[in-house]
Amino acid sequence: MATAYVGTVVGAGFASGQETLQFFTAYGRWGLAGLALAVVLFAGFGVRVLLLGRDLQAASHRPLIQWAVGPRLAPLVDGLMVFFLLGTAATMVSGAAAALLEQFGWPRWWGGLVMAAASTATVLTGLRGVVGALSFFAPLLIGSVLAIAGYSLATGPGLSGALAWHGELDLAPARFWWLGAALYVAYNMVLAIPILAPLGAAGRDRAAVVGGGAVGGVLLGFGAAAIHLTVASFMPAAGALDIPMLFAARALPAWVPLGYSVLLLGEVYTTAVAMLFGVAARFGERGGARFRTSVLVGGAAALAGGLFPFAQVVGTLYPVMGVLGGVLLLAFLKPMGK
Numbered sequence: 001m002a003t004a005y006v007g008t009v010v011g012a013g014f015a016s017g018q019e020t021l022q023f024f025t026a027y028g029r030w031g032l033a034g035l036a037l038a039v040v041l042f043a044g045f046g047v048r049v050l051l052l053g054r055d056l057q058a059a060s061h062r063p064l065i066q067w068a069v070g071p072r073l074a075p076l077v078d079g080l081m082v083f084f085l086l087g088t089a090a091t092m093v094s095g096a097a098a099a100l101l102e103q104f105g106w107p108r109w110w111g112g113l114v115m116a117a118a119s120t121a122t123v124l125t126g127l128r129g130v131v132g133a134l135s136f137f138a139p140l141l142i143g144s145v146l147a148i149a150g151y152s153l154a155t156g157p158g159l160s161g162a163l164a165w166h167g168e169l170d171l172a173p174a175r176f177w178w179l180g181a182a183l184y185v186a187y188n189m190v191l192a193i194p195i196l197a198p199l200g201a202a203g204r205d206r207a208a209v210v211g212g213g214a215v216g217g218v219l220l221g222f223g224a225a226a227i228h229l230t231v232a233s234f235m236p237a238a239g240a241l242d243i244p245m246l247f248a249a250r251a252l253p254a255w256v257p258l259g260y261s262v263l264l265l266g267e268v269y270t271t272a273v274a275m276l277f278g279v280a281a282r283f284g285e286r287g288g289a290r291f292r293t294s295v296l297v298g299g300a301a302a303l304a305g306g307l308f309p310f311a312q313v314v315g316t317l318y319p320v321m322g323v324l325g326g327v328l329l330l331a332f333l334k335p336m337g338k
Contacts, residue, residue: 001208001213001216002211002212002215003139004135004195005192005213006138006142006219007133007134007137007138007270008191009188009191010223017245020227020228020231021231021239022171022172023181023184024177024180025231026170026171027172028165029166030167030177035221035225036221037181038181038221039218039221040217042220043214043218044217045332046192046212046217047210047213049193049213051209052200053199058198058201061081061282062078064193065081068328068334069328080324081278082278084190085194085275085276086279086298086302088271089272089275089276089305089306090301090302091305092268092302094112095268096112096114096265096268096306097109097115099111099261115272116272116302117299118269119272119273120295120298120299122269122273123299124292127202130195134273137266137269137270142222142223144259146222148230148252152230152234152248159229168236184322187321189329190321190325190328191278194275194278194282195274198281230245231244282294
């Protein structure tokens, strides 16, 4: 459960170091305080969403939304979530197409088709297949990040170099470090809720559900801290790259950057899988005809959107997703009886 939680959150933005750069490293030393806050929020709200999913026996995010905001606002919030899920899936397909074009010279349409087909096929297997995919890639990514970070900090500028970086607010999404951390957790939780809700419902042991959410939050914090310290130690040069972690990886043997690029594609895949599952679970019972139809339609929509540059514009909606996520997380704090 913890690795599935991690796998839902650690998409391409996390693995590349770009999210960590903007939401934490941009604040310099205060980025560490932001990371500490993010760990607490990820662990606390991860546990809360899992338990709500268990108590409400939620097959999708919809029961949680209805409980949190009431019947009047639920359709609006539900529609926004479906839009964000499909938009993020399209962005992942677009990113995979661009990466495969750059790394291997594949035609853009072929790279997008492969990613959309792989994601769709995985979601058709149901929750077990989705959780298996997330759980497989999450430890690989966290292990790779820790290995690259450890080597880079030991042989490069090191911890002193990371602490010497004073930050650059022009890179940050908000003026204050605590607000940046809160937005980071909020928009990631919007995307994680569709997976965590049914995952919590499938959990029989309450203690295991609580432990999964807490451990998942801590693992996310360790991974983000490793990326932050690594990127900060190479700033400002690393900040000029779309994939800051590759700056550190290039100091290792030649096969490491290529391997890390392949792993990035794996994280793009897990994010696309999680998003498509969230959409399909919303419109049909798992394993039913409506679920399968929703998977196929969602996969086709993600492919269509991912083949055009405008799909990348979805990334500009992340601040809006952060606001929506913040409202939802606050609503999730009310007692279950209300």
